[in-house]
Amino acid sequence: MSIVIKDAAGIAAMREACRIASEVLDALTPHVQPGITTAELDRICAEEMAKRGSVSATLGYQPPGYPPYPGNMCTSLNHVVCHGIPNDKPLKKGDILNMDVTVIKDGWYGDNSRMFLVGECSIAAKRLCQLTFEAMWIGIEQVRPGGRFGDIGHAIQTFAEQHNLSVVREFCGHGVGQKFHEEPQVLHYGRRGTLEEMKPGMIFTIEPMLNLGRREVKELNDGWTIVTRDRSLSAQWEHSVLVTETGYEVLTLSAGSPATPDFVGQRPSPAQA
Template sequence: MGITIKDQQEIQGMRTACRLAAEVLDHLTPFIKPGITTREIDRIAAEYMKKQGTTSATLGYQPAGYPPYPASLCTSVNHVVCHGIPNDKPLKKGDIVNVDVTVIKDGWYGDTSRMFVIGEASIAAKRLVQLTYEAMWHGIVQVKPGVRLGDIGWAIQKFAESNGFSVVREFCGHGIGRNFHEEPQVLHYGKPGTLEELVPGMTFTIEPMINAGRRDVKEFGNDGWTIVTKDHSLSAQWEHTVLVTESGYEVLTLSEGSPTPPPFVKA
């Protein structure tokens, strides 16, 4: 399947699904503090999705070679890079956690994730979370017609590595629309001027996974999903779904509770 270009009506469907995904994270924010379990976060999210009239895209999701995913969202704590499955272990002060939400509304998918710092964390953990957020935005601000996907990857990689971090290579952003994962793949590293050219109407995620240590990752345990850093170093990730417009970009997964973009992002 090639890259799908959305028309105005389809873009409106995406705007709605993406805003609703972000509002799930807004709703969860006050609950995410020391003592809550990630399973409880998942339960609160599932309840809220029902109220919204959305469906979780992750619950029961089963790509080839994977077991069905058992939860309504992903929770990746500390050295978990991505796809962490909610469980009964309480979050404690100093933890960092990524909460990744994808909802379906009227056949359209909205996908976004945020990092949460639990209580007071170390300076190193807070720096990783903040600079990963900035790395995502360094990628987003590249987006406009005529730019290539390699330019986005290079902007993220250059920023992350210049701050002493490493970029996970095994997982990437992706096209999204009436399917959870579409073309193109959006790498968070790369060479300027390479890969597909951006055209108006493309929608895709930018979701860098940045490690405090080495970039190597491995599967954890035998749940078929959880990915961790090989060296046990902390990992952070942020995610927005972005639309290529005639003149630049529109971030579709913004809501009232979304963190403010970094100062270098022009309105």
């Protein structure tokens, strides 16, 4: 299957869908407090999507071999790596939560996720969330025409392992557009100079999942929830990124997006590194 190159109209539509996905996370942010349930956050998520003329891509989503996903977004708590299902258990101080929001707007998919600290968290939890955020941006900084997708994975893996974090390998970023998941797969580990070449008009997610402990994961009986085998904390951040003629454009940015790290725009190119 070939990688879809978006034209100007497709890129404009993706900017809109991705901006909305980010704005939904903006709207959810003040609600993430001890005592609220992820089910209530999911309800608010659906309301915020509807306000913006969009719907959830995850609700009822059913890849082959999976049950229909029951939430408007994924809510992954503490040692849940990804695909956590919203439920009625209240959040408590010290929890870390990933909310992964994908909207459909006029047939186009906008996909992003963020980590949230619930009340005061441990130093280890805060460090994991911050380093995973930086790892995502280090991967994004590799995006340029002529680069290879292996450059992204190599940069993320190198950074993570330098900080004694492990990279989940079973799940990866992906192309996104008029389908939820398109080619290519965007691995968060690998070797520089390998895999497909990046070209202007490609849009894909970069969404590293890093663990405090070992990288091995397992699936729970609900058919969706993925957890760390050793029950160590896991964190994930996700942006949707466009390859431009000169570099990249992050499409899932909005007024409430966390500030980009200081190193963004200052890293050397692979030829200089």
